[in-house]
Every structure is written in structure tokens, then in C-alpha cells.
Amino acid sequence: MSILAVDKLSKNFRGLAAIADVSFTIEAGSITSIIGPNGAGKSTLFNLVTGYLEPSAGEIAFQGKRITGMATNRIAELGVARAFQIARPFRELSVFENVRIGALFGKAGPRDVAATTLRGMELAAIAHLADQPASALTVGQLRHLEVARAIATRADLLLADEPCAGLNPTETAAMIEVLRKIRGDGVTVVLVEHDMPSVMEVSDRILVLDAGRLIADGAPRDVANDPKVIAAYLGTPDAA
């Protein structure tokens, strides 16, 4: 069954179409990557799904429930979490306190705050940093904190915006491992990512956006060989 359904979604910024008539569904329990050149509309898509932006047209449904135009915190209460591309920790708070905010809020319903906080830190492999202030963390650790906080919200759908950007190969491998573990816990993951080896390795399915349009959708191998995708990244011979 699909956990997220995006139907004929469009978003215009003063006439510029950032997202144009995009439709897709995401299967529960999968890892899906959204790729595309800079400015293709990947982050805009996340902003629309999380309610930061209101679409110009189209509908978004989460677990069968219409969430189009709903307030961001209400969408979070339904079970959608997002890890930002540029980590946005609560700098003055400790790692533990950061993750605890996710556990205290996030998806509605009963919870064990202490256990959820610990579980989030363990899954993201930052339990040993619990007492550190967030401001003392490295870029790689901040990305893990970002993911830990999102897991602690007990979300069913995690939108991860370039979790590997700026990480070295070792850190990237660690992050991919974390995403796999999250999926193993039953969380559906949607990634926006530039690091193609990681994308190919971790994804069940890849969506390709170019200039706001969905130009390819399929298994990693098929998408990588799709002439339209190669053209979007490298340009077409006659355009060059």
C-alpha cells in the first residue's frame, strides 16, 4: 500500500514552475531516492510535502489522508519527519535534549519519551554524544543528530534532504548504514541525494526530476541507463 501519494502537483514562484504536474506514489517500507540537477525542484518537493509551502495545484495524501495545505506541525503529528540538508540543531541544547524534543512532540499518540529518545540516538549511532552540546558536534555528527531527532518523532515517513552531502566516504557509508537500519525498523525513507554511488546502492527505486518535471521513475539500474536522465545531467548533443 502506498504511504505517500502525490497527484498532479505544481508549484509556481512568480510564473516560474519549480514543480510542474508531478505525480507519484511511495510504497510503505521502501527507500526511494529523488535525484536531479540543481534547481530541479527536489527541495521544493520536500517543502510542499511537509507543508512549508502551499502547492499552486495538485494534491498530496499521506496514508490515505489529504494533507495538502495542512500546517507543518499537524503533518508532523501524522507521522512525517524531515532531516534538513544543512543540519539545523538546537545549538544551545545537548544532543540528548535535541532528540528528546523529537520524542516529546512528533507523531501523536502515547509514547515512552525516555526509551524513544534513547532508541533514536542508538539507531543514529550518537548515543555516546548524549551530553555534548549540539554546537560542539562535527558536520558528520550533526547529520546523524538530524536523523536521530527525526527518528525520535516516531515518524512513518522520513524525508532526508541530502544526508550525505559534504561527508567523506567513511561518514557516507555510516549514514547509509543508519538509513538501512531505519528502514529495517519499518520506516519509509525518501532521500534527496547527489552522491550517486550511495543512491544506487541503497535505493529500491529512483525518481528523476528535471526542471520541475518527473522525467524518469524506476529501479536504479534502469534509471541510470535512461537516455533522458543522461541528457538531463550531461545535456543533449544538439544542445551543446
Next chain:
Amino acid sequence: MSKRPALAIGLMVAAAAVLAFGPLVLPSFYVRVGQLMLYSAGLGVAWAILGGFAGYASFGHAAFIGVGAFAAGLVEERFSGLPTPLLLPLGLVVGGACCAVLSAVIAYPILRLRGTFFAIAMLGVSHVCAEVTNNIDFFQGSLGLNFPPIAPASMDPAIFFYELYLVAGLAVLLIAWKIRYSRFGAGLLSIREDEDTARMLGVPTERYKRMAFVVSAVLTGLLGVIYGHSLGYITTESVYRDDTNLSLIVYSLLGGMGTLFGPVIGAFALVFVTQVILGRLLDFHLFATGLMLVLLILLAPGGVLGLLKRKAAS
């Protein structure tokens, strides 16, 4: 602090007991300084529920002191026939209710502003309230408003108000404490740190900001009601004061922004310096306060508590 609640509570009870018996041994000048210290500490903590916890630093909380005091004074004048022990409760209820309504009404538009814009908008609110009070005859702001005496005949009014401020200040501190370590309080801290991220994590940021604003405004208003009584006679200028607007920020800066006890430490320190050390140098004290503020922001941005924390860490 949060890890040793028993110790903190013990220290607080001890400090409260010492403060409560203070007026029995202190000369009357120091009883009045003590009044001002306790009143200021209460105001500082009430301010910090919004300004310190949620990070919405108001530069106009004197608005609520004034609205609380004038609402209470006017209603107590109308019902002056009531038995004396009922007058203060009546004033507190009406003054608190007026602040609740005012803050709830302006919360929606004004809390959309962030940072400096919010601070300046609150200064505007404070000035508008002052102008309305001053220029509409009904409010008697320019003429002045008398409060009925409420201290029992057997007690020195200075001591009565000292003890009243102590009780009120402790109540405000207790409320702030409960908030700080609740889910609501954690949500407010996340708003201070990064409002957009907080919302994304499911924190109902708009509702929490409004709640913090109303709680802060009502507590400030209640202290304003007591302040009106302790003065006995108020005009617009005596309650809508810009130096109060400024001081409320300074208390938190001085003691430790965003902390529970910072504003208490800041209020005690600033009142002591301005009233006791510089009391005879009135022309000099604003200059000294300003100089202290500049040095503080440059040398100890975390305030007194920030300094202690840094000492403990090193």
C-alpha cells in the same frame, strides 16, 4: 539544576525563609530596597517565560504593568464599599483578566514578528497603552488614580508589601519552574533555538507562543496590580515606564538569558547597584547602568550564570 531538584528546592525554601524574616532586622530603607528587588525579580521571571524560554524578547512589558494596575485601580474605586480584604483579590482578578484579553488579542498579529521587530512592536504597544490611559478621561491616567489602603492596621505597610512581593515572586518562580521542565517548556526552548525546525518536529509553535505570551502578560499584570497598591497613587508615568521596559531585558542579560534563576540574580544585582551603591548619585546611575550593560555583553554574554557554568566546565 534539573538533575538535583531536591537540592534546588531546599536552597529555595531556605532563601525564601531568610528573605521572609529580613524586614524584622533590616532598617526601613532596606525594606523598601527589598520590595523593589522582589518586585523586579518577579517581573524578570514573568518576562523570561516569553523572552528567555521562547526567545521572544519583549521591549514593552510595562504595558501589562500599566493595564493591570489601572484596571485594578478603577474597579476597586467603583467597588470601594467592599470589605478591605476583598479589594486586592478583586483587583488581581480584573487586572489579570484585562492583561489576558489584551495579550490574547495582540498575540496573533504581533507574534508573527521575530527578533528585533517583535521587541520594537511591543515597545509600540506599551506606548499606545500609555497614550490611551493618559488621554481618555475614563482611565484617569493624567489626573492620577488612588488605591485603597489594604495593609492590615497592625502591620507596617512597607513590611506588608515586602511580604506580598515575596509571595507573588515565589509564585511566579514556581509557575516558571513548572513550565520550564514540562513538555510545553521543552517546546518553548525549541522555538527559541529554531522555530522552523520546531514546527517540523511537530511543536505547535503558534499556539505555544501565544500561551507563553498570555501567561507572561498575566503574571506581569498581577505584579502591576500589587505595585499600584504599594505606590498608593499612580499616574500614567509611574507605571508605563520605559526604564522598566529596558530593565526587564537587562535582568535576564545580567543573570543569564533563558535560565530560570538568571532574572532573579539580575534583578537583585541591578536593584542593589542602582539603589544602594549609586542611590546618592542619581545623575550618575543611568550612565553606570549603561556602562555595566556594555561591559556585560562584551565580557559575559551568558550573564552571571553563564560565567559560573564556564568556571565549572574548565
